[in-house]
Amino acid sequence: LAQVDPLRQVCLVQFEDDSQFLVLWKDINPAAVPGEERTCCVCHLEDLTPEENRLVRCEKCSHAYHQECHLPQVLGDGPWMCRQCVFAVATKRGGALKKGPYAKAMLGMKLVLPYQLKALEWDAEHLTNRQQCYCYCGGPGEWNLKMLQCRRCAQWFHEACTQCLSKPLLYGDRFYIFECCVCTGGPETVRRLPLRW
Numbered sequence: 565l566a567q568v569d570p571l572r573q574v575c576l577v578q579f580e581d582d583s584q585f586l587v588l589w590k591d592i593n594p595a596a597v598p599g600e601e602r603t604c605c606v607c608h609l610e611d612l613t614p615e616e617n618r619l620v621r622c623e624k625c626s627h628a629y630h631q632e633c634h635l636p637q638v639l640g641d642g643p644w645m646c647r648q649c650v651f652a653v654a655t656k657r658g659g660a661l662k663k664g665p666y667a668k669a670m671l672g673m674k675l676v677l678p679y680q681l682k683a684l685e686w687d688a689e690h691l692t693n694r695q696q697c698y699c700y701c702g703g704p705g706e707w708n709l710k711m712l713q714c715r716r717c718a719q720w721f722h723e724a725c726t727q728c729l730s731k732p733l734l735y736g737d738r739f740y741i742f743e744c745c746v747c748t749g750g751p752e753t754v755r756r757l758p759l760r761w
Contacts, residue, residue, distance in 0.1 A: 606633035622646035624653075636676040647673050651701045655724040658732040667727065674700040674725075674745040674752075681719060690718050699725050700745070708736045712754070716747040728752040 566584060567576035578584045603610050604619060605627045611619040619628045623643045631638040638644060645653075654661045654670040661667040679702050684693040696704040698711070699721045705711055710723040710733045721744055723733045728742075728751065739757040 602628070604628055604630045604633050606630070620644055622649055624649040635678045636673060645669060647678060651725065655701070655722075657724055659723060659729040660725055660727045662727050671727065671745065671751065675749070677719075677746055678702040681717060691720075698722070701725050710735060712740055712742040713738070714744040714747055715741055716743055719744065726752055726754070728754040 566578040569575070574586045576584055577587050602619075606629060609630070611628075611630075617630050617632045620631055620634075620638050621628050622645050624645050625648070627646060629638065629646060634646060650666060650669045650673050654666040660670055677700065679695075679697050684695055684697055686693045691707045698705040698719065701722065703722070705720060705722055707713070707720050711720045712723070712726060712733070713720050721742070723729065726742075739759060741753075741755045741757060743753045745752050
């Protein structure tokens with residue numbers, strides 16, 4: 565870490581090649597060796613909970629989560645991937661995967677946001693929020709850089725995290741009517757607005 569800014573809740577990280585990037589505190593994973601920690605990476609408590617809220621490990625990153633700490637809650641037994649890994653595998657430029665097991669897992673993850681939407685502090689135009697928390701993934705973003713705004717909840721969503729687009733977005737293109745998975749309770753909907761010149 566090269567610098568920490570507690571007011572903006574960001575860290576300036578310097579890498580071995582001397583490149584530097586600002587990273588939001590919320591995007592820094594807990595400092596632990598994946599697969600060896602005996603605590604939940606969300607609440608940091610040990611596995612002292614009832615059988616129905618036990619620690620489960622992501623088969624990809626090996627981080628441990630209590631079933632109820634992960635969003636959405638982990639149901640059942642068997643191989644499982646955490647939200648972060650599903651998004652890392654399924655998102656891509658032009659829109660997320662639409663078919664296959666990762667696409668199905670992603671749709672299930674997108675029914676619940678990993679943050680409280682009403683707790684975000686927005687600017688007057690509802691384009692940016694102080695927490696830099698957008699989309700299903702909870703990551704940072706800029707409304708004019710390939711993002712869609714849900715017409716119901718007014719949150720912004722990354723093109724790479726959506727599964728409803730047939731063509732990639734253009735920068736600043738807002739000529740869509742979009743509804744997110746949280747608002748529809750299922751798949752997203754999108755409709756292109758007619759363009760008249």
